[in-house]
Amino acid sequence: MNDCQPPPGGKRKASDPSLKYSTRTRDVNGLEEAVEFLPATNTKKVEKRGPKRWVVVMAMLLGFLLVSLMVGLLVWHFKYQRAPIQKVYNGHLLIVNWNFIDAYENSSSPEFAMLSKKVKHTIEDIYRSNQAIGPYHKETVVTAFSEGSVIAYYWSEFIVPSYRTKAFDRAMAEKQNQTVQYRLRNPMLQVKSIVAFPADPDIVRSSWDNSCNFALHAKEGEIISFTTPGFPNSPYPNNARCTWVLRADADAIISLNFKTFDVESYSQGNDMVKVYNSLSPVEPHALVKLYGTYPPSYNLTFLSSQNVMLVTLTTDAEGRNPGFKAEFFQLPKSKTCGGTLRGESGNFTTPYYPAHYPPNTDCIWDIEVPPTKNVKVRFNLFYVLEPGIPVNSCPKDYVEISGTKYCGERSRFVVASTNNKITVRFHSDQSYTDTGFSAEFLSYDSSDPCPGKFTCNTGRCIDKAMRCDGWVDCTDASDERSCTCTDNQFRCSNGWCKPLFWLCDGVNDCGDNSDELQCKCPETSFKCKNGKCISESQKCDGMDDCEDGSDEGDCGTAKAVVCKDYTYKCHSNLCVSKVNPECDGEEDCADKSDEKDCDCGIRSYSKQSRIVGGLNSEVAEWPWQVSLHVKNQGHVCGASLISDSWLVSAAHCFKDEWPIRYKDATLWTAFLGLHDQHNTKNEKVQERSIKNIITHPGFNEYSYDYDIAVVELQKPVAFTSTVRPICLPASTHEFPVGKAVWVTGWGATSEGGSAATILQKAEIRVINQTQCNTLLPNQITPQMLCGGVLTGGTDACQGDSGxxxxxxxxxxxxxxxxxxxxxxxxxxxxxxxxxxxxSLRNWIKEMSGI
Structure with missing residues (x-):
């Protein structure tokens, strides 16, 4: 853009002596224009002046009009003529003066057509009565009816100019909040309320396929099964939207259970199953959103609050999963929820526990124990969680006691009263339900609520030895407050006492990090894993400044570096700086060898169960787990499958103990894919004889150093969903302190107890080697790794060996x-x-080639 500005110095007056005029006409190629003054007596020259004033004014006016027209056209185009926006709403309305008949369940019946026509006309009249809605209505389709007197479900499509969308959305929100009776075109149809919500984007984008719509009705005492199309022999269709309308009798509710569930995971695509507490697929009535693969015992039982339920499956262009098998039946609608509970103790749960509690539920339990006692409520299992909802304020589903709300996933906790009465209220809203809770109430003596034990402020009783031991055993940490530290403890800045061996172990044990601050490097410095402090600028600079690689190992990308003991070596003998690059889905080695041989460490089920009252594993949850049996003894040790022909186990399993020669391979049989020790002949189990047992030559049967063996099978196994190998880590692979790890086996479930029948699992943590040496003095070698939960209660045991x-x-x-x-x-x-x-990875490869 050019700026029109006066010459330097600004405007000058005519009297300015520096401004010189000339009457001489210069050549047009000259450097200056001539300025000529015309004498008034020269009529010819006077007539040569510019156009008349009215012409100039008209030209300016015309130009202004043209500019205004162009601006208007541009505004009109960009504001009003942008592509209109499609809006789809799902909803329902209540017809108060109509009775439901069975024919309304069949969308092909004349009765359905007649009533849907009336409903459609009524909805159109309702829309037409609002100028912000009516002009944009394109189509309404009534999809279903249900009892109560009659509820009509529908969807409506609108085409709204972009500049009107805000006003439209506001009008639709106001419309659904109205509960007045509508009496419009058809006086025989009285509508008490109309509810409409924006349609689920997943539903809108998928194509409608009438061949994938199903209507089912369960009668009393009848269980109805249904599956995705093609299940289990072929995958469900791609680019589809399938619906299952589920019904029960008018005074019943529906219990739906997914027996098998295998749908494309969210990370792989957009396939999804949604269940609604309605026949209209709207988010506020969604009970659950499911994708991925669930083990058979996962709690996938959902209940409605009325006699209808809708199941939808939306799929994208890819995916070859088999889908699901489900069944449903009707239950009598619970007349009461809660009530008065009296006595010394008792139990109570959310409705239909352990199934997901129904939506729109309110229960109140008034609990009363003898007058001389106080009462406390202990929640043994508590799952009241709604996705994406903060658990600090509990705005949707919650348990309320004495004005305090509880929600989320919580470990066992206790709420106590100061008298013999307490009231527990449970509330669920209309969407997304969970397993609920199992609780018990107990009476206690207020002067001694925990005889012989320490009483937490919450009312929970713990052993007195747990008081001031550094571990938080009370959920409110009241057992670790106001403590006097012993010689074997140090005091945190927050006043807590912690064991001395927790100092500088890299874990924030105090909660305020004061146990680690004294070991911390100065500001702008980086602390290496070996404790050395370097400048922050030296991190990820391509140089091993820490001398243990920790400043270059977690930099996001792998760099070629000089090979050290702690760097990953590619097959080309070149090394990369990245920590744990093998089989992580990224090719870090130039020869791509870090992503070779990665058909391992995968299991069928992507979801972990909430196990009620135990740690039973799922079938196929740990497909590399092997049970080693000895003739006439049954299960003796465990092992891990690392290829189709080789296992890894513990050397001490094969130590001879008179009169049995455990080194003799012919005594052993390996069972792979086994879940239940009483069911070794299951079709999913593969039985193999042992060809060869190789124990580490450095194994010390007294210290258990080098306690490892590789076992060769007589015949290779076939990989299936229940039999797969585990990935072997590189010798440089890091399992950091505090990392969650899992131990599995059929060993004893308690010290000195009997062996488990079902494969057990336990989640523990990797424990600092120095700390472990303090706990087990002079017993830990570099070939050993410590893991556990130091509070006790979770561990491997006899029979888990190997x-x-x-x-x-x-x-x-x-x-x-x-x-x-x-x-x-x-x-x-x-x-x-x-x-x-x-530590023994190279030996495993030398012996087995794996």
Missing amino acids: GPLVSVEKYRLFLAGVVSWGEGCAQRNKPGVYTRVT
Whole structure:
């Protein structure tokens, strides 16, 4: 853009002597224009002046009009002529003066057509009565009817100019909040209320296929099954929208259970199953959103609050999953929820526990114990969680006691009263339900609520030995407050006492990090894993300034570096700086060898169950788990499958004990894919004889150092959903302190107890090696790895020996350790000890080639 400005110095007056005029006409090629003054007596020259004033005015006016017209056209085009927006709303309305008949369940019946026509006309009249809605209505389709007197379900499509969308959305929101009776075109149809919500985007984008719509009605005492098309022999259709309308009798509710569920995971695509507490697929009435794969025992039972339910499946262009098998039946609608509970103790749960509680539920329990006692409520299991909802304020589903609301997933907790009465209220709104809770009420003596034990402020009773031991055993940490630290403890800045061996272990044990601050590097410095402090600028600069690679190992991308003991070596013998690059889905080595041989560490089920009252594993949850049987003894040890022909186990399993020669391979049989020790002949189980047992030559039967063995099968196994190998980590693979790992096996479920029948699992943590040496003095070698829960209660035990300790990584599971030994089982401050696989990785490869 050019700026029109006066010459330098601004405007000058005519009297300015520096401004010179000339009457001489210059050549047009000259550097200056001539300025000529015309004498008034020269009529010819006077007539040569510019156009008349009215012409100029008209030209200016015309130009202004043209500019205004162009601006108007542009405004009109960009504001009013942008592509209109499609709006789809799903909803329902209540017809108060109409009775439901069975024919309304059939969308092909004349009765359905007649009533849907009346409803459609009524909806159109309602829309037409609002100028912000009516002009944009394109189509309304009535999809279903249900009892009450009659509820009509429908969807409506609108085409709204972009500049009117805000006013339209506001008018639709106001319309659905009205509850007045509508008496419009048809006086025989009285509508009490109309509710409409924007349609689910997943539903709108999918194509409608009438061949994938189903209507089912369960009668009393009848269980109805249904599946996705083609299940289980072929995958469900792509680019489809399938619906299942489920009905029960008028005074009943529906219980829906998914027996098998295998749908494309969310990370792979957009396939999704949604269940609605309505026949209209609107988000405020959604009970659950499901995708991925669930084990058979996962709690997938959902209840409606009325006699209808809608199941939808939307799929994208890809995916080859088999889908689901489900069944539903009707239950009598509960007349009461809650009530008065009296006595010394008792139990109560959310409605229909352990199924998901119904939506739109309010229960109140008035609990009363004898007058001389106080009452406390102990929640043993508590799952009142709604996706995306904060648990600090509990705005939707909650349990309320004495004005305090509880929601989310909570471990066992206790709420106590100061007298013999307490009131528990449970509330669920109209969307997204959960398992609920199982609780008990107990009476206690207010002067001694926990005889012989310490009483938490919450009312929970714990052993007195747990008081001031550094572990938080009360959910409110009242057992660790106002403590006097012993010589074996240090005091945190917040006043808590913690064991001395927790200092500088890299874990924030105090909660305020004061146990680690004294070991912290100065500001703008980076602390290496070996404790060395370097400048922050030296991190990720391509140089190993820490001398242990920790400043270059977590930089997002892998760099070629000089090979060290801690760097990952590619098959080309070149090394990369990245920590744990193998089988992480990214090709970090130039020869791509870090992503080779990665058909391992994958299991069928992507969801972990909430196990009620135990730690039973799911079928196929740990497909590398092997049970090693000895002739006439049954299960003796565990092992891990690392290829189709090789296992990894513990060397001490094959130590001879008179009169049995456990080194003799012919005595052993391996069972792969086994879940239940009483069902070894299951079709999913593969039985193999043992060809060869190789124990590590450095195995010490007294210290259990080098406690590892590789076992060769007589015949290779076939990989299936229940039999798959675990990934072996590189020798440089890191399993950091505090990382969650899983140990599995059929060992004893308690010290000195009997062996488990069903494969057990336990989640524990990797424990700092120095800390472990403090807890088990002079017993831990570099070939050992410690893991456990130092509060006790979770550990491997007899019969688990040789089994896997696995780490869940980004895309795979890796074998971190082999169950080796421990002092007792699950004792406090006594971790389990495992053979460290990374330390013996090269030996495994030398012996097995894997």
